[in-house]
Amino acid sequence: MPSYFTRPLSRLVAELEKLPGVGPKSAQRLAFFILRMNDEEAQNLAQAIVEAKSHVQTCRVCFNYTDQDICEICRDERRDTGCICVVADARDLVAFERTNEYKGRYHVLQGVISPMDGIGPERLRIRELQQRIAQAQQDNGSGAHPVSEIIIATNPTIEGDATAMYLAGILKPLGIKVTRIAHGMPVGGDLDYADQATLIQSLEWRREI
Amino acid sequence: MYLKGISLQNYRNLQPVSLGLGEGFWLILGANGQGKSNFLEAISVLCLGKARRAERDRDLIRFGEDFFRLEGKFSREERGDLESVVRLGPDGKELLIFGTPVGTLAKFIGEASCVTFSSDDVDIVLGEPTARRQFMNEALSQLSQGYIFDLARYRRCRDQKNKALKDIRERLAPVDSVEVWDQNLAQYGGRVCARRARFVRQISELSAKIYARLSAEAEGLQVSYEPNVSAPEEAPQWPEAMLQAIVEKRPEEIRRGMSLVGPQRDDLSITLNGVDGRGFASRGQARTIALALRLAQAQLMRKQTGEWPILLLDDVFAELDETRRALLSEMVSEAGQVFATAASEGDVPALEQRQMGLITLRRGQIEVEKTAEAAA
Ligand SMILES: Nc1ncnc2c1ncn2[C@@H]1O[C@H](COP(=O)(O)OP(=O)(O)OP(=O)(O)O)[C@@H](O)[C@H]1O
Ligand SMILES: [Mg+2]
Ligand SMILES: [Zn+2]
Numbered sequence: 001m002p003s004y005f006t007r008p009l010s011r012l013v014a015e016l017e018k019l020p021g022v023g024p025k026s027a028q029r030l031a032f033f034i035l036r037m038n039d040e041e042a043q044n045l046a047q048a049i050v051e052a053k054s055h056v057q058t059c060r061v062c063f064n065y066t067d068q069d070i071c072e073i074c075r076d077e078r079r080d081t082g083c084i085c086v087v088a089d090a091r092d093l094v095a096f097e098r099t100n101e102y103k104g105r106y107h108v109l110q111g112v113i114s115p116m117d118g119i120g121p122e123r124l125r126i127r128e129l130q131q132r133i134a135q136a137q138q139d140n141g142s143g144a145h146p147v148s149e150i151i152i153a154t155n156p157t158i159e160g161d162a163t164a165m166y167l168a169g170i171l172k173p174l175g176i177k178v179t180r181i182a183h184g185m186p187v188g189g190d191l192d193y194a195d196q197a198t199l200i201q202s203l204e205w206r207r208e209i
Numbered sequence: 210m211y212l213k214g215i216s217l218q219n220y221r222n223l224q225p226v227s228l229g230l231g232e233g234f235w236l237i238l239g240a241n242g243q244g245k246s247n248f249l250e251a252i253s254v255l256c257l258g259k260a261r262r263a264e265r266d267r268d269l270i271r272f273g274e275d276f277f278r279l280e281g282k283f284s285r286e287e288r289g290d291l292e293s294v295v296r297l298g299p300d301g302k303e304l305l306i307f308g309t310p311v312g313t314l315a316k317f318i319g320e321a322s323c324v325t326f327s328s329d330d331v332d333i334v335l336g337e338p339t340a341r342r343q344f345m346n347e348a349l350s351q352l353s354q355g356y357i358f359d360l361a362r363y364r365r366c367r368d369q370k371n372k373a374l375k376d377i378r379e380r381l382a383p384v385d386s387v388e389v390w391d392q393n394l395a396q397y398g399g400r401v402c403a404r405r406a407r408f409v410r411q412i413s414e415l416s417a418k419i420y421a422r423l424s425a426e427a428e429g430l431q432v433s434y435e436p437n438v439s440a441p442e443e444a445p446q447w448p449e450a451m452l453q454a455i456v457e458k459r460p461e462e463i464r465r466g467m468s469l470v471g472p473q474r475d476d477l478s479i480t481l482n483g484v485d486g487r488g489f490a491s492r493g494q495a496r497t498i499a500l501a502l503r504l505a506q507a508q509l510m511r512k513q514t515g516e517w518p519i520l521l522l523d524d525v526f527a528e529l530d531e532t533r534r535a536l537l538s539e540m541v542s543e544a545g546q547v548f549a550t551a552a553s554e555g556d557v558p559a560l561e562q563r564q565m566g567l568i569t570l571r572r573g574q575i576e577v578e579k580t581a582e583a584a585a
Contacts, residue, residue, distance in 0.1 A: 115372035120382055158366045162389040
């Protein structure tokens, strides 16, 4: 690409262009905006990126983002350990948390099954979910299964449905109640954008699969 | 329904123009290659939100330009007026209804509706099954938003499943990884088939009557649905019937590495007096059958939406003899608006000429010479 920018500027544009949804035009616009910032603002932005990258990791238990080994939700004793809500993405977890309705735990799959993108079940955090359930049972000894319900909250897309189907196939033989949230939500919609009322409803109307 | 006005910019070879139009029968006259078909196509793009055939939308942009824009103002009886825009530029396609972007094609299509009659329609009879499936898809997508949604989901699911089957064949994935797609495949595929079955039943009755009028020999036309799955008694049983067929075919699907059950393998059977017409009908017979099917499609849309679609007749009259011309022009006279192209005035039935509107086309330049008088 022939560059009309001085080297540091074209490097900034090139880096910004790698972000999702940012084309060459917006990358330029953002770069020029950053150049007009005062020094402190620019420093803050750069530091925020570096810090987020070095301090944020995924929770060892549920794979939510956290700055610790185990996330706040997993450490919160008041939350029901017997109910696990399985979401595709950490953004979906945030959508549920915003409703203030759900008091159980989560498990973030980090994606959905999609052969066209080369993603099979083994690429998701499904094995970890199985281990987590097995561990809970072991810790519990001989009593009733400590995990009483698994709510599958993947998006109602073709891939979200297939992932739910796969999970039901491996979890139901364990004798755990498996439910899927009801989709009163806009057709083809993402959890991320669903409004809170719809989410609360869809939790309430979840059905066994 | 009729088009009150249309504006075109950078569309194929057509010069930029804003035209006022109205109800009635419009004749579009021009020598070969002047842009008559392109003008009809522009109207259909305003109804369908995309090119009719397998063509890429990009081909619609005038050579050397980087966008086209079409704007239409429609008058509708039941649902009130409509203003729509289709714009395709370097950053994609925009579909607007009253200036507001609509997210998906499914929400755009069906707002305004049209039926195109063209000489390519003989492919429905003489061509490959794809042409017959395309006929069903084009008609059904204007009749039901649910159909477009189900078909799009079905295709996505089938593509995922085909990739899964390929991975299994190459031993990249376990054999049971295919099963998670089947439920949705049967669900959406079954719904597509149920709608097609009903559509063909309706179209069959209408087209048989029309064909009997059009053909002097009183040959019996019969059109029926030939699904790739044995059809269940009742429409709601389609998904279940399809799932069963999928499960039965699973070993073969795994062996061949592709999905073998579903609407992508459907066909229409077309017989004349009990004899297969597909591939065997004479050209003249095929033309009359295709015409009967298109008229039946228009009548069905009229029945279901309460309103005639706009009829776009591309060089259709020129292909017919005097009697059939008269019959056709009588049959389309009920429609709110008809556009018919011809290379010469002699190609259109004389009885229409008095009230007819006249548009001429010269090297992409569109001129309204005379406005149409709405039929009383
Ligand atoms: N994207 C495009 N940009 C510019 N010109 C185009 C484009 N696509 C097609 N054309 C031109 O449009 C002309 C064809 O127009 P059209 O098919 O509408 O003619 P017609 O009047 O229907 O002719 P006929 O009587 O032969 O059917 C051709 O000359 C073709 O080169
Ligand atoms: Mg033409
Ligand atoms: Zn956690």
